[in-house]
Amino acid sequence: MLRSYLPAIVFLILGGAVGGAFAVLNSVIGPRRATPHKQDPYECGLPSEVKRGMRFGISFYLIAMLFILFDIEVVFLYPIAVELRAYGSYALAETIVFIVLLFVAFVYVWRRGALEWR
Secondary structure (H helix, E strand, O other): OHHHHHHHHHHHHHHHHHHHHHHHHHHHHOOOOOOHHHHOOOEOOEOOOOOOOOOOOHHHHHHHHHHHHHHHHHHHHHHHHHOHHHHOHHHHHHHHHHHHHHHHHHHHHHHOOOOOOO
């Protein structure tokens, strides 16, 4: 049982070692030029001077929700794609219906102009 996890464990150990080595090397040999701009907290790409009451446009949230909607389809399609033969033709029919419904939703959103950034 442990042998099947061995490649994943080795991959995690090597990834952690490489990441840790780069972090240590950066702190040891990296330049240390502190400026007030570098010392400001980073808030999601917004300048620190932005007030709390600043509002985002609705298109920002709409694009984010659409990304989540169409990205989540992969979570549902991947297991079926991997084991399609085990599930049979019923799963294939359900997958086709699911993709058609997603395509209809995509066309609706596209025709309504929600994918155009303003």
